[in-house]
Amino acid sequence: MVLKCYIFPMSARILDGKSLAESIEKDLKQVVVSLSHKPKLVIVQVGNNIESDIYIGYKKRFAERVGVDCIHERYTEDEKEEKIIDDIVRYGNDTSVTGIMVQLPLPQNFNTRKILDTIPPAKDVDGLTSHSLTQLLYGGEAFLPAVAHAVFEILENYNISIFGKKVVVVGKSELVGKPIALKCMNMEATVSVCHSNTINLAQETQTADILIVGAGSLGLVGREGVRTGQVVIDIGTNPVSSGPVGRRVAGDVRFEEVLDIVSDITPVPGGVGPVTVACLFKNLLEGLS
Amino acid sequence: MVLKCYIFPMSARILDGKSLAESIEKDLKQVVVSLSHKPKLVIVQVGNNIESDIYIGYKKRFAERVGVDCIHERYTEDEKEEKIIDDIVRYGNDTSVTGIMVQLPLPQNFNTRKILDTIPPAKDVDGLTSHSLTQLLYGGEAFLPAVAHAVFEILENYNISIFGKKVVVVGKSELVGKPIALKCMNMEATVSVCHSNTINLAQETQTADILIVGAGSLGLVGREGVRTGQVVIDIGTNPVSSGPVGRRVAGDVRFEEVLDIVSDITPVPGGVGPVTVACLFKNLLEGLS
Numbered sequence: 393m394v395l396k397c398y399i400f401p402m403s404a405r406i407l408d409g410k411s412l413a414e415s416i417e418k419d420l421k422q423v424v425v426s427l428s429h430k431p432k433l434v435i436v437q438v439g440n441n442i443e444s445d446i447y448i449g450y451k452k453r454f455a456e457r458v459g460v461d462c463i464h465e466r467y468t469e470d471e472k473e474e475k476i477i478d479d480i481v482r483y484g485n486d487t488s489v490t491g492i493m494v495q496l497p498l499p500q501n502f503n504t505r506k507i508l509d510t511i512p513p514a515k516d517v518d519g520l521t522s523h524s525l526t527q528l529l530y531g532g533e534a535f536l537p538a539v540a541h542a543v544f545e546i547l548e549n550y551n552i553s554i555f556g557k558k559v560v561v562v563g564k565s566e567l568v569g570k571p572i573a574l575k576c577m578n579m580e581a582t583v584s585v586c587h588s589n590t591i592n593l594a595q596e597t598q599t600a601d602i603l604i605v606g607a608g609s610l611g612l613v614g615r616e617g618v619r620t621g622q623v624v625i626d627i628g629t630n631p632v633s634s635g636p637v638g639r640r641v642a643g644d645v646r647f648e649e650v651l652d653i654v655s656d657i658t659p660v661p662g663g664v665g666p667v668t669v670a671c672l673f674k675n676l677l678e679g680l681s
Numbered sequence: 682m683v684l685k686c687y688i689f690p691m692s693a694r695i696l697d698g699k700s701l702a703e704s705i706e707k708d709l710k711q712v713v714v715s716l717s718h719k720p721k722l723v724i725v726q727v728g729n730n731i732e733s734d735i736y737i738g739y740k741k742r743f744a745e746r747v748g749v750d751c752i753h754e755r756y757t758e759d760e761k762e763e764k765i766i767d768d769i770v771r772y773g774n775d776t777s778v779t780g781i782m783v784q785l786p787l788p789q790n791f792n793t794r795k796i797l798d799t800i801p802p803a804k805d806v807d808g809l810t811s812h813s814l815t816q817l818l819y820g821g822e823a824f825l826p827a828v829a830h831a832v833f834e835i836l837e838n839y840n841i842s843i844f845g846k847k848v849v850v851v852g853k854s855e856l857v858g859k860p861i862a863l864k865c866m867n868m869e870a871t872v873s874v875c876h877s878n879t880i881n882l883a884q885e886t887q888t889a890d891i892l893i894v895g896a897g898s899l900g901l902v903g904r905e906g907v908r909t910g911q912v913v914i915d916i917g918t919n920p921v922s923s924g925p926v927g928r929r930v931a932g933d934v935r936f937e938e939v940l941d942i943v944s945d946i947t948p949v950p951g952g953v954g955p956v957t958v959a960c961l962f963k964n965l966l967e968g969l970s
Binding site for chain 1 (some may be wrong): 811821844853859863869870873875876880
């Protein structure tokens with residue numbers, strides 16, 4: 393008998409963030425319905441950052457869909473810092489307010505750390521106060537920054553274990569790369585952090601079981617940087633030329649190029665992005681149900 | 682002509698922490714002499730941890746030698762937390778107090794984070810408040826935990842650059858491994874963090890240009906984990922059997938075994954340890970001269 397062996401190019405499993413976000417949304421709707429009071433999220437915005445407008449738009453629409461009240465406090469760039477801090481203190485003391493988040497970046501003349509640290513830890517649903525970030529070092533309980541939370545939500549949803557795995561994080565920002573790296577350490581992964589000054593990026597990324605790319609650099613990682621069997625999480629949302637269909641984004645990973653090599657990958661759009669918004673509200677409603 | 686080639690086993694350069702600490706001590710003495718007021722360090726201790734007694738002893742003797750006043754506030758295990766916090770607040774407001782440190786670990790019934798965060802950032806000479814630790818994520822200015830500070834002090838003293846290097850940190854504790862890893866990222870190193878759940882430790886450590894071992898595990902890394910040309914910093918101070926000469930410590934690296942392979946190495950004792958004490962006082966006197 394002659395056995396014929398056909399080798400087809402394999403294609404990675406797509407880690408579908410859009411579906412996951414919809415599923416979280418459905419669950420959160422149920423939670424809200426069961427509550428005696430409507431949860432309330434305060435979003436603080438300062439200035440006219442267009443990206444901030446887009447992200448806040450996503451959040452407000454999500455809030456409306458799941459039944460969360462949203463207070464959008466928008467200040468001009470010449471607002472006094474004390475006024476913003478006083479308002480956050482007031483919302484912090486207001487028992488009808490469930491969570492408070494400050495949309496970053498703030499204009500340069502504001503003390504971001506001071507403003508963030510005015511949020512009480514229990515209402516810090518974006519996980520950016522010194523208290524929450526310090527818990528990442530200590531492995532303690534605290535809200536995780538929403539992007540980081542989304543990464544772990546996706547991995548958990550697809551039953552991808554982190555314990556003992558080699559995780560390579562590309563990007564070392566304070567809001568994305570570093571919190572993810574610390575959380576992975578807390579989950580007993582061996583963690584490498586690479587960035588723009590990494591000498592041989594491809595050599596490093598190839599060592600990963602789980603490769604998490606959040607450098608904010610369009611198409612940074614391609615075929616040369618991956619190997620068979622890897623799980624790839626692409627956090628990049630880089631704006632690409634707007635066509636007739638409106639604003640388009642693409643990731644840090646050259647998706648098409650690695651699709652037949654790796655085992656699992658998040659697309660952009662439709663990967664980490666939608667789950668990030670959902671995770672903010674997951675934080676908000678945690679402990680309320 | 683016949684060229685004869687003799688190959689001698691090379692021996693690593695010893696990164697001499699004892700001499701460096703003495704040199705720092707000399708410099709700090711000069712600083713103190715130049716001041717109009719004697720600097721003052723408050724050391725807070727709770728309970729009867731024998732290791733704590735030893736380390737506080739080192740600090741008090743160093744203080745005496747360089748001319749720093751030392752207030753050793755020692756509380757029993759059944760002291761009220763509020764009393765300790767009130768005292769720290771008082772020292773925080775006292776303009777004659779230059780720095781405040783809490784000797785860790787505290788007994789389990791105390792809220793370590795709450796007590797530490799009572800120290801004003803400007804007096805946090807041990808770099809352990811949430812404020813200081815958060816600056817490690819943001820790459821901002823803050824005091825660095827003394828052990829981490831000592832590692833960078835040694836590297837700088839021996840002109841070993843970190844920028845663009847591959848640093849492997851073994852150990853992921855909140856006081857040693859994680860702060861060192863974050864600081865190395867801020868200094869543009871590619872950083873890997875390994876620990877007891879790392880699958881193939883030797884394979885990881887071999888990728889390092891600079892290998893920093895702070896796992897607290899006697900002789901964890903030996904010949905199998907190093908390669909030619911590496912810089913090895915051993916933070917381990919593991920007690921070994923006390924002989925007639927008194928208490929002895931040994932490192933996390935099997936020193937003799939790697940000495941003819943690596944290019945630079947800190948001994949234990951006489952490496953990171955003495956520099957750690959000196960760095961606490963460097964923090965204390967920073968900005969005073």
